[in-house]
Amino acid sequence: MDVSDSVIDHLRHVAALPDLAGTRYELESEIGRGGLGVVYAARDRQLDRRVALKVLDAALAGEARLIARLEHPGIVPIYETGTLPDGRAFYAMKLVAGERVDHYAGGPHPLADRLRVVRRTGEALALAHSRGIIHRDLKPQNVMVGEFGEVYVMDWGVEAVAGTPQFRAPEARLDQRSDIYALGALLQFLLPAAASPALRAIAAKAMRADPADRYPDVPALLTDIERFQEGLAVEAWSEPLSHRLRRFGARNAVLLWLLAAYAGVKLLLLFLRIL
Amino acid sequence: MAVERFAAGQHAAANRQKRGGEAEFEPVGEEAAAGESPEETFEREWRRQLFALALDDLRAHCQANEKLLQFEIFEAYDLADGERPSYAALAGRHGIAETSVTNHLAWARRTLRQLVTERLRGVTAGERDLREEMRRIWM
Numbered sequence: 001m002d003v004s005d006s007v008i009d010h011l012r013h014v015a016a017l018p019d020l021a022g023t024r025y026e027l028e029s030e031i032g033r034g035g036l037g038v039v040y041a042a043r044d045r046q047l048d049r050r051v052a053l054k055v056l057d058a059a060l061a062g063e064a065r066l067i068a069r070l071e072h073p074g075i076v077p078i079y080e081t082g083t084l085p086d087g088r089a090f091y092a093m094k095l096v097a098g099e100r101v102d103h104y105a106g107g108p109h110p111l112a113d114r115l116r117v118v119r120r121t122g123e124a125l126a127l128a129h130s131r132g133i134i135h136r137d138l139k140p141q142n143v144m145v146g147e148f149g150e151v152y153v154m155d156w157g158v159e160a161v162a163g164t165p166q167f168r169a170p171e172a173r174l175d176q177r178s179d180i181y182a183l184g185a186l187l188q189f190l191l192p193a194a195a196s197p198a199l200r201a202i203a204a205k206a207m208r209a210d211p212a213d214r215y216p217d218v219p220a221l222l223t224d225i226e227r228f229q230e231g232l233a234v235e236a237w238s239e240p241l242s243h244r245l246r247r248f249g250a251r252n253a254v255l256l257w258l259l260a261a262y263a264g265v266k267l268l269l270l271f272l273r274i275l
Numbered sequence: 276m277a278v279e280r281f282a283a284g285q286h287a288a289a290n291r292q293k294r295g296g297e298a299e300f301e302p303v304g305e306e307a308a309a310g311e312s313p314e315e316t317f318e319r320e321w322r323r324q325l326f327a328l329a330l331d332d333l334r335a336h337c338q339a340n341e342k343l344l345q346f347e348i349f350e351a352y353d354l355a356d357g358e359r360p361s362y363a364a365l366a367g368r369h370g371i372a373e374t375s376v377t378n379h380l381a382w383a384r385r386t387l388r389q390l391v392t393e394r395l396r397g398v399t400a401g402e403r404d405l406r407e408e409m410r411r412i413w414m
Contacts, residue, residue, distance in 0.1 A: 001330040004356050005319065008326050011353060015388045016413040019381050086385045 018055045019085050025053055025092065036155070037088075041095060044079075051079060052095040055088055066133060067091075067156050074124030076152050096154075097147050102140035105190050114190040115199075115229065117143065119222055120151035122183055126218040128156070129176045136174055138182035139167040140189055170209055177211035180218060187225075198228050201237035322412065329390040330354075336386065344369060348376055349383035 003011075018040065020027055028041040028050070037056040044051050068078040081091040099107075101117060121143050125135060135142075135156055142155040167189075169181035184206020191199055202224045208214050215221040224234045231251035233239060239247070249256060311319070337346035348369065352359050366373045391412065392405075399405040 001327050001334065003323065003326055003330065003354065005323070007354055007356055008323055011326060011384075011387065012322075012413060014353060014380075015384045015391070017384075019385050021378070021381060086388050 050095045051092045053092050055090045072124050072127045074120050074153055096144050096152050098144045101143040104145050117151050118187045121153055122218045122222045124153040125179050135179050177214050180206050180214050198234045198237045205236035329394050332390040333387050345379040345383050348379045
């Protein structure tokens with residue numbers, strides 16, 4: 001049968017749309033494409049609410065079951081899983097209103113907020129790792145910052161997804177350390193140009209080529225970020241003396257001012273006694 | 276990439292012959308759209324060939340399963356190369372309800388997707404390759 005390009009384009013569009021007949025959902029619009037499928041905004045007719053509907057490229061129901069096992073504030077909750085009449089698996093999940101981190105990064109957000117995004121992402125990863133699940137494709141496009149500042153990690157991978165070069169660890173066989181690499185890359189991505197060398201060192205340690213040289217687990221990386229935020233030395237960076245003194249000064253500013261004031265008063269008294 | 280796609284095309288041709296298909300690639304040099312790279316031209320022709328075969332499969336499937344009405348509606352609407360008739364006009368033409376037009380189109384599109392998948396399965400090495408090709412075709 002001879003068909004024109006415009007007909008083929010039409011067929012590619014209409015045959016790719018999920019046939020939701022027999023489900024409780026009504027298609028609204030496409031909102032994104034991930035490593036394993038397409039995400040649509042849909043309306044749940046029974047509960048009269050909007051949901052995100054992810055339609056997987058094939059019968060990969062495992063992804064939904066995998067995520068459903070992960071109950072965490074940083075992981076989008078799954079409402080329901082199902083199979084379309086054409087055999088494709090789908091799952092309905094909370095529709096998150098917010099901004100993807102690749103867009104968020106360009107905004108005028110303070111460093112503390114940026115680090116909070118990394119920490120929340122890391123906490124979700126840590127939970128997944130504790131259940132033996134790895135993300136495989138962590139990148140800014142897969143992290144969402146909600147309108148109330150909540151952070152969601154999305155698009156968890158189940159099978160061998162290629163990953164995104166800038167955020168993908170160099171090793172062929174992905175494991176938890178590969179996610180640590182991606183988290184380091186995410187940190188680096190979110191850092192402003194004038195970020196502290198300590199933070200850059202944390203990202204660099206997480207992104208070392210040899211997995212054995214990276215942080216042993218996600219909590220170790222997060223602890224280093226917390227140490228930075230508390231004004232303590234970080235494991236990833238052996239800082240020079242000048243930095244150490246500056247950090248000590250910043251951390252103990254009040255004490256140093258009191259000491260200086262005390263010394264000043266003492267000197268004044270000494271001076272007055274001499275007179 | 277082009278070599279892979281070419282190899283896939285060759286493999287596809289071999290599989291078509293096994294299944295008794297006789298369709299062949301048409302020369303693409305003269306049809307290449309302005310500004311299109313050879314890879315894009317190849318990709319477009321590969322898709323055109325794939326859909327042509329799947330549509331032949333769909334027609335045969337409909338003939339064998341007494342689904343000619345579904346195919347006629349699909350042909351009139353989805354294969355129209357210009358202005359598409361309205362669902363109401365199609366319903367009137369065939370003396371059926373508009374919802375039946377919707378259902379028949381949904382069935383035909385679903386079946387076409389399955390037939391495209393089957394065609395792709397014949398030219399890919401495994402599930403992962405199949406998914407890659409599916410992504411290329413549908414996205």
